[in-house]
Amino acid sequence: MEKLGLNEIREKYLSFFESKGHLRLPSFSLVPQNDKSLLLINAGMAPLKPYFTGQETPPRKRVTTCQKCIRTPDIESVGKTARHGTYFEMLGNFSFGDYFKNEATSWAWEFCTEVLKLPVDKLWVTIYQDDDEAFDIWTKKVGVAPDRIVRMGKEDNFWEIGQGPCGPCSEIYFDRGEENGCGKPDCKVGCECDRYVEFWNLVFTQFDKDENGNYNRLAHPNIDTGMGLERLACIMQGVSNIFEVDTVRNIMKKVSEIANVKYGDSDRTDVSLRVITDHIRSTTFMISDGVKIANEGRGYVLKRLLRRAARHGKLLGINEPFLYKVCDTVIEENKSAYPELVSKKDYIKKTIELEEISFARTVDEGMAILDTYTAELKEKGEDTLSGEKAFKLSDTYGFPIDLTVEILEEGGFKVDVDGFNKNVEIQRTRSRDAIKDADVLGWKDELLEKFATLPKPEFVGYETLECDAEVLGIFKDNDFVDSASAGDSVTVVVSKTPFYGEGGGQVGDTGVITTENGSIEVVDAKKLRDGRIILACKVSEGNVLKGENCHCTVDKARxxxxxxxxxxxxxxxxxxxxxxxxxxxxxxxxxxxxxxxxxxxxxxxxxxxxxxxxxxxxxxxxxxxxxxxxxxxxxxxxxxxxxxxxxxxxxxxxxxxxxxxxxxxxxxxxxxxxxxxxxxxxxxxxxxxxxxxxxxxxxxxxxxxxxxxxEKEHIINETAKALKSNPSEIAHKAAAVTEELKQTKNELSKLKAEMAKSGADDLVKNAVEKDGIKIVSAVLEDVDIDAMRTMGDNIKSQIGDGAAVLASSTGDKVTLFVTATKSAVARGMHCGNIVKEAAVIVGGRGGGRPDFAQAGGKDKANIAKAVEKAVEIALGQIK
Missing domain, CATH: 3.30.980.10 (Threonyl-trna Synthetase; Chain A, domain 2)
Incomplete structure (x- = not known):
């Protein structure tokens, strides 16, 4: 067989099925459309589900695609083994009620043996154990030797998910040779070892499973096939895993070059190289397909993958943003099939670089806290970090839970993940409770479904802003009624409507509907999922009856x-x-x-x-x-x-x-x-x-x-009046006032500094002392934090060894400030702990470093008590 590159294989496959009458569709976005069951597209057939279910009409009955896919359930295993990955491409050919088993099997065999030239003696076929029809087709029509066909059970060769369309499967395997096997005497197709590789699954969707578990034959069966492109490339290139496939290997080479680490040198570095290589492929395509970094949903998947890759970069000794550089290679290797990567290159790279920079800050902050937590665990002889602390790391500092788990596992510790999840759920409940239901017009989905029982209105609003119509339905108080009177708020459906229903970012039209005996104000128009337009109205005069004629007029100026x-x-x-x-x-x-x-x-x-x-x-x-x-x-x-x-x-x-x-x-x-x-x-x-x-x-x-x-003119005139200036001169006047304020502020700062020095001289005289450490304290009036810092520095310079404990109130705000000399810190003093405990007395909180800390509060009445408490704590810390 010929050694083919991944990009060559993809093109050969799509071209082959085009020659069989299939429409080649480009890969759908990784972001599912109108499918809430999926976070990201995870299989080749996933975007085509509406065609299989009959909800939508396919562009052609025969379709072929190469679909980008992301799967993340095994994310923790990525890198640790050479077989796991999050990003892959799936080749597929599909029939929507057109051809069936005969064509699907014969074309699959033709592509394998004549296009790819795979050795027939290396190929095996599996079928569902009861599918005699498939056995006959494979052996009598396709020509596969009966002893190369293996029957397997429902678990392996029957595709179904609950009720609905389902059917038997037929899979094609490649024998990689005895040297890749487990050596057991019963090693055969289906064995868990690496000898027999399943690379193509043909699903024959021929049944419809009902609620009673009966399998009913479909009048128009479908074909759904899936073949992993990277897995096929492994076979064609004679390599054992996806990281050795040409396009993937080239990405890993770029990572190795940046890290100055060679793949294969050690298991530890190999893990990191595989993680980075896989994750940068995934994230590049996710960003290209419009996924934005976020703290939930698919945005969190993107964030998690990027941050996991960035951390493994640090493990390789890379201490600067680098993933955005590797992105160049990902784009270069995939641009022939996905040219949009080139046009979005700058955006993709910048998004990755900014997240790398953001994560670097998070890691530095989070790691410092995590080090504190692990030190506490060691001191107490414990091995599990509490869910509460893990949640605080995630919620307050943005440190991902999976990263916390991974880092602690490397140090031999565990995390109470259940406890973490409980804290997450508590927070979610609070958020849900804070949201009030404001759906006063009855636009909720469960109510809107009722409108599907009425004929679909004809929209004429592109051509005209008024028309005659018939009142098809009146919806009031959660039910359909035959009439409505003045003052009633109702939802109306008419046979023909010029009112544009809200959609595509454009608001709905408003206007008037008149009948023989009444007038209705249209306050909003809404478009439902199936395109029908319904009208939120208020009956302003008379009454309106179901079935009567009416005249609709859109507010033209609006x-x-x-x-x-x-x-x-x-x-x-x-x-x-x-x-x-x-x-x-x-x-x-x-x-x-x-x-x-x-x-x-x-x-x-x-x-x-x-x-x-x-x-x-x-x-x-x-x-x-x-x-x-x-x-x-x-x-x-x-x-x-x-x-x-x-x-x-x-x-x-x-x-x-x-x-x-x-x-x-x-x-x-x-x-x-x-x-x-x-x-x-x-x-x-x-x-x-x-x-x-x-x-x-x-x-x-x-x-x-x-x-x-x-509005701007009014602001300019009011500003000119306040500045006592003409509107045309306000810029010059504002600059002059700003300069004057700046000079006044400088003079005030100098004055405060002198006062602070003078005040410090007086305060030092009243210092308390313990074992050579002096503590100066004071309650000040209307002194800002800058002046307190200056005063604290002056106090420290005068006392030599010791600390200053200062407090001030400005308006309703209380500020506590503690600073200590290096010698006092060396004797056990910790300003952060002092201020943290003292701040509680004034109804506040704060903290800081051993030599400097501040806190805020609101209880002015207890400011003196807080200072006394701070001095007491400080004296108690001295060793």
Whole structure:
């Protein structure tokens, strides 16, 4: 057989099945769409589930893919063995009610023996023990020798998950030779050793399992196959594990180069090299697919993988950010199949680098605390860290629980993980209790399901803002009713609607519905999952009856403003990509009649000069008066036009494309202006970060800009009045006032320093002493912490060996400050412990180092007692 690279194998597979009439689909995003059962895509068929269940119509009955996958259940084993990994690619060919066993088996055998040229004497086939049909096809039609077929039980060769579609499997194995076996006399296909490698699973979905456990034949059976690309590459390249496959090996070489460590030199360093290599593959693809670093969900998986890899870098002696450099090799090895990695390269690398820097800070802080905890465990002769302390490390300091477990295990200690989880659950319960249910309009899913019993309304809101219709249903007080009267709040469904239902970040329309005997105010419009639009209304006059005719009218001025703001978001996205970079992708938006909000992927604040440039480009396109056209077309045709899709969104065969001259082309179901000139003018109001790797721009158009300018003008006039200046001179006046304040502050600081020195001289006279250590204490009035520090330094310089215990109240705030000389610390004094205990008396808390600490409180009445307590503790510490 020919030795093929991983990228070559992938292309050969997809091309082969294209030649068999399959549609080659690109890998779906690692982020599942409309599938709450998965955190990340973990199998080749996972994104295709809607096609298998019949919920969606596939683009073709025969499909082939190479799907990116992430699996994390065995994350702790990654690195410790050479076979575990979190990222892999799965090749698959699928039939949705088209071909079945005959074609699936014969094509699989053809690809293995004629394309890959795998030796027939090395191949074995397994079938489900009762699947005589498969046995006959393999032996009589495909031509596989009967003695190369192995029957296996339900656990191995039957695929099912609860009720629903299921069926027998047939797997193809490769014999790696006796030298890779366990040596047992009964070693055969199915043995746990490394001799026989299963690399292709053909699932024949031919049954539908009902609630009674009966297996009913499907009228249109399906084919679902899966083959691990890396596993096949191991076979084709004659290597024993994924880390020796060409593309993966090249990534590991880069890590070895940075760490100056060679793979194979020691088990300890090999573990770290494997962890880093696997995790940087996973994280590069996750970030490319839009996963953001977070403390929960898939964002936490990303964070955990990055931090685990970074820590193993430290174990290899790498003490600076390095993963973002390895990312270059990951992209280089995969760019032929995933060109989007190249366009997002800067964004991916910057996201990784920033998280490495953040984690370095976390590790330094967390490790110091963890060292304290382990020292306590050793002192007490215990071997388990409490769940409470593990939770504090995670919740307060951001130190991941899995990292705590891993580090302590290396030192021979354990963690009370159950106790940790209990603390996590307590916190979650508190969070849930703090959220109030504000669903006053009855938009909850369980209620909305009832609307599916009505005919689906026809949406005509792209073409017109008013139309005649029939009232199909009236929903009031959690049930359908036949009529509603003035004052009633109801949800109405009409046969034809010009009202745009909230979706794609655009708010729903408002307006009026009139009937023969009544008038209804439409306060909101909502789009359900199946696309039907329902209307939240209040009956303002008369009554409304189910089945009567009505006339629907959208608030035209409001719709016009919403459309202008929505069109502006398209111009904004294109301008951002032009100025900031191609990695910019929409991460969310909100458009109403007053403002627009646009969230996008970017790793740092957009510079002021970049924002100016973006704003200028958008306004230039507005003033160019570009025609805005909206058209429905096949999705492939839209892609040829270069239409930009909303990241991770699933689109049907027919899509709506919004085009603004030659500047912007996007998939979009929202409403838009007719011409960019209708937007009027565009103004960026703010730019901020909302999450790691995600920025937000808020902006206004047209009358919204006018309102913004009026607000600014009012602020300028009020500021000028306060400064006793003309509006045109406020900048100069403000600068002069700031300089004057600065000089006054400097003079005040000098005065306070002199007072502090003078005060220190008086306080030293009243010092208490124990065994040569002097302690000076005082309760001061309206003295800030800077002055207290100065006074403390002066006291220490005068007493030689000892400490200063000072307290002051300013307004409602109490400040405690303790500082000690090195000699006093050497004799046992610890300022942090002193202030921590004394602060309780004034209802506060604090802490610090042995030589310096401070605390805050609110109980002014007990300030003198707190100082007395601090002096008492300090005297007690002296050894």
């Amino acid at each position: 719709r016009k403003s919403i459309a202008a703001n929505h069109s502006a978001t398209h111009l904004l996205q294109e301008a951002l990509r032009e100025v900031v970079g191609d990695h910019v992708e929409q991460a969310g938006s909100y458009v109403n009649d007053e403002r627009l909000r646009f969230d996008f992927s970017h790793y740092e604040a957009v510079k002021p000069e970049e924002l100016e440039k973006v704003e200028k480009i958008v306004n230039e396109k507005i003033f160019e008066a570009l025609d805005i056209t909206c058209a429905e077309m096949p999705v492939e045709e839209a892609k040829k036009l270069g239409a930009m899709a909303l990241f991770g969104e699933k689109y049907g065969n027919i899509v709506r494309v919004v085009k603004m001259g030659d500047f912007s082309v996007e998939f979009c179901g929202g409403t838009h202006a007719k011409n960019t000139a209708d937007i009027g003018i565009f103004k960026i109001l703010s730019e901020s970060g909302i999450a790691a790797g995600t920025r937000r721009i808020e902006a206004a158009t047209s009358l919204g800009v006018l309102k913004y300018l009026e």
